[in-house]
Amino acid sequence: MTRPNLINQCFQTKGKNEIWLGNLTYIPTKAGTLYLSVFIDIYSRKIVGWAMGNRMQDQLVTDAFNQAYHRERPKEGLIVHTDQGSQYTGARFQDLLRKKNANLA
Incomplete structure (x- = not known):
């Protein structure tokens, strides 16, 4: 299920921790591919959380x-903006956002 675009491509806020961007990327290595998930605060441009796995x-x-x-x-009321991939729209992440009173955009 896709979510409404709550930020309408306006990547500016008045303070930190109002909007986070979430993304996944892959990193090829000699031992195989690693995947990196990051959340970036729009205001500070700081990586506020990350995790890596295979x-x-x-x-x-x-x-x-x-x-x-x-x-x-x-x-x-934190807004979390992602590419709406299955990792973000799945039940586990959606439940977590509800528990934290955050909104997926």
């Missing part, structure tokens, strides 16, 4: 988000 699963995204959330302690 499988691109929703657990990687939840680990990175949990790291960011525990470090930054954002206020209720």
Whole structure:
């Protein structure tokens, strides 16, 4: 299920931890492919959470988000903007966002 684009490509905020961008990328190595999940705060442009693993699963995204959330302690209503891939739209990540009162954009 896709979500509404709550930020309408406006990548600016008035303060930190209002909008985070989430992304997954792969890193080829001699030993195989690694996957990196990151969350970036739009205001500070800082990586607030990350996780790396050898499988691109929703657990990687939840680990990175949990790291960011525990470090930054954002206020209720955080907007999380992603590419709407299955790792972000799946039940595990959606449940986590609901528990943290965050919104997927």
